[in-house]
Amino acid sequence: MTLTFPIVTAACAAIIGLLAAFLTVRVILNRVRFKCDTGDGGHAALAQAIRAHGNLTEHAPLALLLIGFAEGLHAPLAAVYALGGALVLARLASAWGLSHSLELGSSTRKSGAGLTVLVIVVSSLLILYTLATR
Numbered sequence: 560m561t562l563t564f565p566i567v568t569a570a571c572a573a574i575i576g577l578l579a580a581f582l583t584v585r586v587i588l589n590r591v592r593f594k595c596d597t598g599d600g601g602h603a604a605l606a607q608a609i610r611a612h613g614n615l616t617e618h619a620p621l622a623l624l625l626i627g628f629a630e631g632l633h634a635p636l637a638a639v640y641a642l643g644g645a646l647v648l649a650r651l652a653s654a655w656g657l658s659h660s661l662e663l664g665s666s667t668r669k670s671g672a673g674l675t676v677l678v679i680v681v682s683s684l685l686i687l688y689t690l691a692t693r
């Protein structure tokens with residue numbers, strides 16, 4: 560079995576990396592604005608910025624690893640593209656939803672979270688299927 564560099568996953572990681580940088584800058588700017596070194600100081604805007612950044616860093620790495628493993632194992636390229644695109648879309652939706660509302664009822668936030676979990680599950684199953692059929 561020959562492993563190859565996961566080009567699709569690398570592109571998705573780059574896009575998500577730019578999103579992470581953007582969300583980090585939002586946290587920093589809010590910390591300066593509210594003169595708050597730790598925590599959120601009771602400021603809703605800072606709490607939202609922290610949560611949007613934290614949520615991305617909690618979920619994106621695992622999903623990217625799984626997609627990269629699937630791509631490296633030569634899973635069907637269409638599936639890898641679909642999973643990568645879905646992850647980018649999910650993380651953008653989640654960041655948008657968390658940046659605009661911390662309420663659980665936010666449909667954008669729920670869509671982003673649900674789609675991320677789906678990407679993780681499908682990627683995991685795709686890896687297991689690809690390994691089993693070799």
